[in-house]
Amino acid sequence: MAKSKEDENSIIVVDNVEKHFGTVTALDGVSLEIKAGEFFSLLGPSGCGKTTLLRMISGFDTPSVGNIYIGGTDMTDVPPNERPTNMVFQSYAIFPHLNVAENVGYGLKKQKLPKDELDRRVNEALALVDLDGYGPRESHALSGGQRQRVALARALIMKPKVLLLDEPLSALDKKLREAMQGELRRLQRNVGITFVLVTHDQEEALTMSDRIAVMFNGKIAQLDTPEGLYKRPATRRVASFIGVMNFIPATVRKSTDSTLSIDIQSLGKLDLATHSRHQAGDKITIGIRPEMLTILYRKEESAEYEFEAIIEGAAYYGDMTYYEIRLIDTDITATVSMRNTAGRPILEIGRKTRVGWGIESITIIADD
């Protein structure tokens, strides 16, 4: 409990947790702190350990090594029914033999509230998720979105310190999923409860979270705000997991305390105002997002830096077009995204074009 003092704002502290299933290591020394009232996401591909970590916070799994503190108390071995956390399950786990109101009131039953008090709180919870009047409905007649709301109401009625969400939107279709993303975010702000979301959908994590822990192979690869993750991905793997990233090889020419001079094949020499551990002669990778590259459609358009490229592919998304380009006389390819504003034609494949970019948009990517 030495930690609890400095972590006054942390509702959850995961301290060097490992989990082994036989010879398989699901979690490999994970430490993180989740602040009270924040919307925190665990993001990663399936099998990265994110669900295992969530199940440890909820109490369904226990760590092989390490501790989990909730609200300053060591909860490592406390069973789920004695934790101040509630969970929205991936399958929603709506009790099929109970109606909506009985589902929502399930956890309050133990508190032996008077009937009108119980009814009032159930109706309150249903109103919170826009299901006013759904109480008497049979639960098996609900749609996917409604089941999700019932699961939310059933958890929120317990007034948990932390609400855990295990891929809650993955069973919904795209339209409904996007609507629910916004709703969940609003709901979280309204109730002020800490939300911990597990997801494999980077877009979902970016749009909803205050902070995101990206996990690979049982480890946290990077923990940052959505903007930080997108703009300054720590590794190549994080960079390509969060959105699309163009990787371009470069060589270090000179490295000082405040500048890094690099040589990007066919793009020329650049001086970056950044400090780096790299030495002259090191091979490095720089990253540049597709939207940081601009196709210069007309002669009079110009940019800080320019190069010539050939269009090798075009994918039309309605609002955007994604071009695959190849730098002239090289085998370096990149993706460029252009907003389809008025007057911008869709460029045909094989055409030569000028592409502009700025020095600010470059990130140095560490290799994994």
Added chain:
Amino acid sequence: MQNKPSRSLLTYAIVYLIFLYAPVMLLPLFAFNDSAIIALPLSGFTFHWFGLLWQTKALHEALYNSLMIALITSIGSTTLGIFAARAAARYEFPGKRGIMGFIMVPLVLPEIIVGVALLVVLIQLGMSLSAWTVIIGHVLICTPFSIAILQSAFNNMDRSLEEASMDLGENRIGTFFRVILPLVTPGIISSLLISFTISLDEFIIAFFLTGTDATLPVYIWSQLRFPARLPAIMALGFLMVVLSFILLLTAEYFRRRANRITGNSTSSEESIF
């Protein structure tokens, strides 16, 4: 796609059903026939034989024995079935497949072998034959049926329902009574009804183990020596067929309901019959 069966297939199906049910159909035919001789042509309609059943005291005792044995057997085998099915559905343990396989073996063992073996063992143990020895034999043959029915009820239950209950502050015992039990209740009722029916109709094991407390099938067998009582036996047989049919249909209704409640639509169409 053409879903109509061919004419020959339909004919085959009809012949098949006649083969299955013609002997059973003879029961009501002669049960209501106003003649002491079981032979065609029929002579007239009567309830006389059913009235005769009402007056036979030995029959009433046999009926009472059978009902008690069936009741205790169904409770016993269903209880054992709940434990085994729950363990098989929820836990992994070494040798699980082998153990479950062996539990199911009595389903296919010849009953006469089971009967003789039990007789030998029970006598060696110094037990005298009674209704209780019949119950032991019946529990043995009914338990596999109970397990088969209950296992599908337990398997169909989404594990996260139990976790959700725990997550909402309920302990293990509370979770069992508030979530698991209500969801498998139809399966339990189905198991009770089916083992009850099996026990009620079973002859061979009862014949070997019954002692002086004859069950209904054993009583029927003993009456076959007296041709004059045959029509009354026909009437009794007819009643037993009707009762078994009703019990099995009720059991099937509950079994399907169990599958529907737990949200498993794929397996709801298959039947164990």
